[in-house]
Amino acid sequence: AAEASSIILSPIPKKSNVSSDQIAQSPSSQTRSNSVDGTSSLNLPEGVVLPPTVTPELINKVTGSLKIAFFQLSPSQMNELLSEYDEAIRTKGSEIRSHEAYFFGVLKRYRTLHQRSMVDKTAI
Numbered sequence: 001a002a003e004a005s006s007i008i009l010s011p012i013p014k015k016s017n018v019s020s021d022q023i024a025q026s027p028s029s030q031t032r033s034n035s036v037d038g039t040s041s042l043n044l045p046e047g048v049v050l051p052p053t054v055t056p057e058l059i060n061k062v063t064g065s066l067k068i069a070f071f072q073l074s075p076s077q078m079n080e081l082l083s084e085y086d087e088a089i090r091t092k093g094s095e096i097r098s099h100e101a102y103f104f105g106v107l108k109r110y111r112t113l114h115q116r117s118m119v120d121k122t123a124i
Contacts, residue, residue: 045075051086053093058103066104069111081110 042056050056062070073081085106089099096102 045078047075048078049082051082053086053089054082054103058100061100062104062107066107066111069114070107073110073114077110077114081106 042059044050044059050059059070070078070081085103088102088106089096093099
């Protein structure tokens with residue numbers, strides 16, 4: 001049986017006020033593009049690993065404020081989100097009607113958690 005491999009992608013420059021267009025078009029000398037099928041490229045922070053069930057195409061479908069929220073997460077938070085999605089797909093994949101919508105739901109929850117943690121830090 002073929003063994004599934006994870007994809008490790010390189011960093012995207014950190015900016016505090018980035019638009020989704022800037023995120024989609026931000027390759028620099030410090031980033032590398034990983035093209036799976038020759039048409040989809042994705043730049044992620046160093047150390048972020050795409051599990052086998054997460055494709056660059058899935059993440060590229062994230063747009064607008066969700067895409068900005070995704071790239072504002074720390075690499076460890078991104079890995080947690082991707083691992084949670086991967087585990088859910090592996091355990092209840094056939095029960096999930098829309099994998100895209102499920103991914104968006106997980107991302108929205110992580111965005112809320114990230115926003116709350118930022119508010120908590122400023123309150124101290």
